[in-house]
Amino acid sequence: MSAPETVLQGKDRTNAHDLYMSLELSDKRWNLTFGDGIRGPSRCTVAAGDCTAVLERIGKARVRFGIPAEAAVHACYEAGRDGWWLHRWLVEQGIHNIVVDSASIEVNRHARRAKTDRLDGDKLLAMLQRYRAGEVRVWSVLREPTPRQEDARRLHRELQRLSHEHTAHTNRIGSLLVLHNLRVHCIGGRNWQAWWDSHCAQVPPALRGEIERECVRLMLVKQQMRTLEATQRKEVEDRVQPQVSQLAKLRSIGVASAWLLVKELFGWRRFANRRELAGCLGLAPTPYASGNSQIEQGINKAGNKRARTLLVELAWSWLRYQPDSALSQWFMRRFGAGAKRMRRIGIVALARRLAVALWRYLEHGEIPAGATLKGVA
Structure with missing residues (x-):
């Protein structure tokens, strides 16, 4: 599906006649918080997984806020153990739902802050209303995989x-x-x-x-x-998995590694540029610049942990089995003479460059410069 950010960019979608709903999910019960962007929120609780009760509460919320039956319903919940089935069910009911990355939700920075399901539900509702009003950077919205991809x-x-x-x-x-x-x-x-x-x-x-x-x-x-x-x-x-076969042709990449990269990353995500790819992997830099303080905090580690960990391992393998490649030569010029700490820092940079090279190899067939295929001298 298309990214929700693309749809909302530069547009004010606030509608006083729409209903907004946040779902705070847990193992035994779900906390629902409703609002219309004008009056205070309305809260209720249903048993976990009780979809019929969710529809009933939506109907009651329409009556309470005086919202007509044809008005849109916007919903959200944090990604967690329930996965994507709830999102797909909500969409089937005609509800505009989004699944958000819980780590991207802003929180109070006090050492001790109050945290309850009620407060979390209110926070999600307020941020949903801001997001639907066009403030697309308020949090990170996850892209839905198809059932087959999942x-x-x-x-x-x-x-x-x-x-x-x-x-x-x-x-x-x-x-x-x-x-x-x-x-x-x-x-x-x-x-x-x-x-x-x-x-x-x-x-x-x-x-x-x-x-x-x-x-x-x-x-x-x-x-x-x-x-x-x-x-x-x-x-x-x-040849049921052509992308896996293509990746596994490169020296230093085995079938298991190629399988993981395709299923977790390259097989279902589409990237416009290398920065999007690095951000998805959590290999993007995290600068800290405030006043006279200029600090580089390293990579943000906010992306796919499985793919990121594997790419770091493959970077070491790449140095061993692809020593004549442009990537390996760049690493040796930049970090080869350094101490162990510098080499560990450099291997992360190599992993980021390797991810971009593999992405271009799969998308456009460009073999990384100087790299060799298996069975080719």
């Missing part, structure tokens, strides 16, 4: 969670073994079962049972990871 993120995110579980089980087994001075580096590997059979007698029965149960959970995680990885490889081999 579902496409599930595979690699599950793989990441399983990878963390794999590490947790491995570390747990290793820690339990150390209690009896047993140290091994093949936990869950090919030689693990043979090693365990020859050393399990040194472990007390209760601890032995705990370790074996951990091993069962570890094997289950490994099996599920292999299944998901096989699914990824098959879709790439069958």
Whole structure:
């Protein structure tokens, strides 16, 4: 869908006959706050997920504020665990809804500030009215993915969670073994079962049972990871994912990394320029200039954390496998002779440049200068 900022830019959309509604969502109940931009807000509470009750409260709010049935309803809520289903349902009901980034909502800067669901609902309502009046920079509005795009993120995110579980089980087994001075580096590997059979007698029965149960959970995680990885490889081999295949042709980028970048970033977002791309990744600079103070606070880290973390890892890999590329040579000229701290700062700058180069490669087919493809000398 088109960005709401584009629609509202430079236009005053305030309408005294429209109804405004903010939703403060929680696990057990939703707090609804209504207003018309003139009178004070009206508040009510419904059970979480009760869509019928939401429509009833909207009808009652129309009566209370004297708003005709044909008038528009504008709504908003903060992005959270409910995701996008509520947004799509509201749009289906003819309600103009937006989902906002909670981190972009302005707050009182006092050390101690009052915070309740009622105050949060009132704040959201006031900011919604300002936004609809044309003040588009009052907060950040999130772009809605299609149901298919949203579902496409599930595979690699599950793989990441399983990878963390794999590490947790491995570390747990290793820690339990150390209690009896047993140290091994093949936990869950090919030689693990043979090693365990020859050393399990040194472990007390209760601890032995705990370790074996951990091993069962570890094997289950490994099996599920292999299944998901096989699914990824098959879709790439069958050319179901052309962008993933294109990215994976570059040296230093594997199938899993290409998959994550496409599903989280390049596959469904459209960027007008490199600044928009850097802002989406949270790799944009954050200057602080007040009076005589001129401080650079580093990157803002306000974007997609998964893609940002991966791009920093790929930047290190790029230096190793693409040493003759223009990006690697720029890094070596600028930061190669510096200390470790300067290289860590420089790798973030390289990650930002690499993201722009990969974006141009996917959009226009421009291979990054000096880079080589797999299988090409």
